[in-house]
Amino acid sequence: MLSIMPTVEAVAATDAGLASELRVGVMRLRRRLALERHPDNELSIGAMAVLGLLMRYGDQSIGELARAERVQPPSMTRTVTCLEEGGYVVRRPHETDGRQVVVSLSDKGRKVVLADRRRRDAWLTRRLAALTPDEREVLRAAAPILDRLAQAD
Known part of the structure; x- marks a missing residue:
């Protein structure tokens, strides 16, 4: 047919x-x-994204985090407040701008990100192993392009 x-x-x-x-x-x-998230991880995807940003890029202001996640600063303030209350991040005053705070990843936050990444990376590594070498090469070339697409305005 x-x-x-x-x-x-x-x-x-x-x-x-x-x-x-x-x-x-x-x-x-x-x-x-x-x-594939770690079963003990009770944080939302949005909260994990903030922790991931801090892990990848280091300390950030609320405004920088809000821009990176494409949310309004008050929304990011609420997320950071929850993360701070849970001990995942630490806030401190900005060194030169008293109106801003800088958010840092705590040891607890770093452990959560690493455990979550290990679990998901392990799953994806197993799936990638089932692909042909040529398919993995295509994905290797596509990965930075997909990241650029994700960052575009």
């Missing part, structure tokens, strides 16, 4: 089709990785 439905490859040959396929694939992977 002849199918009139276009193949994934045919759809992805256009920019709009590629956008659609990437959106679906990235969202499914994100959901799957979210399922």
